[in-house]
Amino acid sequence: MTGAENSAPSIPATAAPSRFPIWLAAIGLGVPLALILFAASPLGPDFIYVMVGIPALLFMWAIAGAGAVVVSVRSAMRKEWRRCLIALVLPIVLLVVALDPFRFVRSCNYIGDVVHFIVSKPYYDREIAALPSDQRPRLVVFDWGGMAWASSGLVYDETDQVSLPKGRQSADWLAAASHSELSCEGYGVQPLWDHYYLASFPC
Structure with a gap:
């Protein structure tokens, strides 16, 4: 019996594949998500966050x-090729981002601003509906804050003249805009929907 047991073929032990570090995946996905969420929050235009946090x-x-x-x-x-390729995804993404990091940050800010708008749109709709009926054209700027030399916000323009080239706006529109951040020379807007625009003001 003993000889038979000793002669039985032994099964070689195979090493279990190592697990992918959870912290690596959490940071890899968490940083872009954090940039978007912070941009959607009131912290987004904060000077300290922009200069230190980002x-x-x-x-x-x-x-x-x-x-x-x-x-x-x-x-x-270790010839763990699947784990090797998965781990390479983040470095490759970082190399692409490194070519134009400002564009990446701006993209995260844009997504965050859109999220902010979607969440807060019922409030903005109520503010627009509460305007006096004789206030035409209905043109409102919601200031989201920013630096002393630049800020961002949301524009509601029922005539959509805010997106026209300079000099194409009507006299009534210019009169209404003169009392807001739209009087800043060189402002920029990005259309959303329902006459809303994301806006940046160089003042």
């Missing part, structure tokens, strides 16, 4: 990218 988040993202490279190399050495 760079800190991007730096954390870069550290996570370096960690992902280490994980990818180690996985390749």
